[in-house]
Amino acid sequence: MKTVQRSLLAAGAALTVLAVAGGAVRADGPNDHAARAQDLIMANDFDEARKELGRGRVDDPAIALERARLSLYEADCDGALVVLSSPDVAKTEQGAMLADIARGCARITAATVLDEDRDQGVWIRYQDENDRALTPLIVDTVVKARDALTRDLGATWPKPTRIVVVRDLLSLSAMTGLPYESAQTTGTVAVAKWGRVTLLSPRASMHGYAWRDTMAHELTHLAVTRSTIDRAPLWLQEGVAKREEVRWREPGPFDDRPSPDAIAARGIELKLDLPLDKLGPSIAMLPSADAALVAFSEVTSFVRYFATNTPPGTLERLFAALREGKEPDAALEVASSANLKQWDTRWRAYLASKPKETLPARLSLGKERPNLRDIRERVRLAELLVGRDHPAEALTELDRLQAPAGKPPAANGGPPVDDPSYRYLRGRVLLALGGEGRTKEAEVLFQEPKEVLASYGPWWAVRGVLARVRGDGSSAETSFAEAVATDPFDLEAACEVLDAPPSASTPASTGLSAPPVTSKDPNPLCQTARAWKVPALGQD
Structure with missing residues (x-):
């Protein structure tokens, strides 16, 4: 998730967010085909997931649930609805949740326009045909971002990479399951979920937002989710995404302005910070834009500190340990010989040692200028x-x-x-x-x-x-x-x-x-x- 700075003519923070997918408990039993299929779906290994589902019982509601999930990940919302119409599936909590998403997805994508670059492996669906002029720029961004993430994180990419461009927040909410009120409160503009990036059209905002960096940010979420089978904690997901959102291109004049270290330090001073492991299911669901801004700055500053103070390849080792099923603290110790509490103590000491930086007036963190x-x-x-x-x-x-x-x-x-x-x-x-x-x-x-x-x-x-x-x-x-x-x-x-x-x-x-x-x-x-x-x- 990320913020776009406030201005006189367009106030408010615009955020991108990874919405944690959530799913059935993954069992370790040798015959639990549904749980293994869900792991494969989260990793975007769809062909293998289909084979695993074929080994399960046709009448097993858990197998049907994962078939519906696979349809959603492959952008077949109507197909997911057909599966979820079964009474045995519909009456489950997961089935009801997936059915809501499938209905919203089917409604939003009805009569939409699809552009596909098969050579580059990029698939783009537009809710509004007027946005199709963005296709060359979207393809260029996706290709460069994928290359950067492979270079930095060892990410691999099943193709096509799916992008959906929607016209408003209501559509973004319906497509992804993110509550509309949360999207309004924190200014969410994109969500990485269900194996795709759902992006708000730049035309939805008075003067747009950094939509190309936003796509790179969201693609990072997809890469981390695939690498860890959706087991990365929120601080790691968002911190890595913030670090990577600008590494697909040449450095720009606003990449570190204002400094996330300075915002995090000020947030800590005002007691607006949250422990890294207590951010909740999504930064987009925090109570205010200021809270989201501080949380983003925390995870950005922390992951940057972690990456700078560990040997090359540490993040990849951390992802591998999470993929193996280790808890975040144990995975951190395997990858870096220290747990989250120890790293958090070092990071806060680093922030405290830095000279205090005055933040711009518009980032007053809770104090709106009276005039x-x-x-x-x-x-x-x-x-x-x-x-x-x-x-x-x-x-x-x-x-x-x-x-x-x-x-x-x-x-x-x-x-x-x-x-x-x-x-x-x-x-x-x-x-x-x-x-x-x-x-x-x-x-x-x-x-x-x-x-x-x-x-x-x-x-x-x-x-x-x-x-x-x-x-x-x-x-x-x-x-x-x-x-x-x-x-x-x-x-x-x-x-x-x-x-x-x-x-x-x-x-x-x-x-x-x-x-x-x-x-x-x-x-x-x-x-x-x-x-x-x-x-x-x-x-x-």
Whole structure:
């Protein structure tokens, strides 16, 4: 699971989560074909699971239950429902639970669109056909993430790798069994369960989220589940997934900002932390976004510390010990010669020894800024004003949020200067005003990624346009790639132009306005973004 940082224009944390599948107790009896089949299903060894089920009695409800589970893992939701309609299966607790999932899956995937790249072994089902423009990027991410996980964890991959893209949280909940209220509370955007990744469309959020890293995160969950037969404790699952979610690509400017060590230390200081072995069945089911943020930071920091302070291959040995059926503490001792309590003591001592790091204001952990409503209202007013060709008035509203002379940024309760959404809006207003001075003032707001706290698609897109105008092709290419990785259907990101409403004061020679786009536009993301008719900044 992971978080996407809050911004002025889109507050709230967005999370990804491994939802622990749960299942029948695995028996050790030599004739327990159902239990062995369930282990094989969890490990995604579907052909072997089918053979094991064939050795059981046809009239055994436990065998029928695992046949239904296998159908769910192979994305045959209707087939699972047929099996689960048997009275002997339906009356069991596991049967009722699987039937709920199968019904939700069948309902959500009815009349959906399937894309499949057989050469790369990637299978993608879209609830909304408008998301199909993502296919090349999804395939690219899956292939690179699988390679990285094989390199780092020794993961093997039965194919195809299944991805389902849904349009809203209700569909995500129905497809996976994650309670809808939990998804809302913690901002869950993806779930790794039932042998697949179910991903919320980036279009479901105002300005998207880091959806490519999210897929890598969820694929890590599938890899760990397969390697351990779903026996990894939650702290290990989430900690490894957070470590791996960025290792499929080149390092980015926001990979460690803010530091999980700093958030974990602050959470411990405020007594918001939980023991690593007491996180519950899912971080997505914690009571608040702040609790989820601290828990994520805990496991991220801990696993990073563990991996750094053990020899290469320790994680693989830990997975192997768990797969053999050892309890987490015993598996840790086999792999690293210390148990969880000993590692936890070392990790906390390491955190305490580090210099204290001040967290950004937006990560106040339980304390919402008292003037946040006023900021949101002024920001929205500025959006509306520039969208109706009143950039001067929009700038006046934004200026009222600035810190008084001689005081630290945001000392008067204004927006933090590291907020990319604020920089984007102010920059767009300045560009709409036009003129050499205003353009240069705007350019300053889009220069260094290290000057903003988190990735934000529109900020990257404008940065790319400005880089292209000044002839910096490399910076433009990088910026647009980052924009699409966060907000692929934003007009500015997808079409690589500024799509703001025209302003009479904006010189045509700036090259910033959008050229006419015809139906022959070769960019499918741009075609979809325009067909989707996303309103330009400030438009209704």
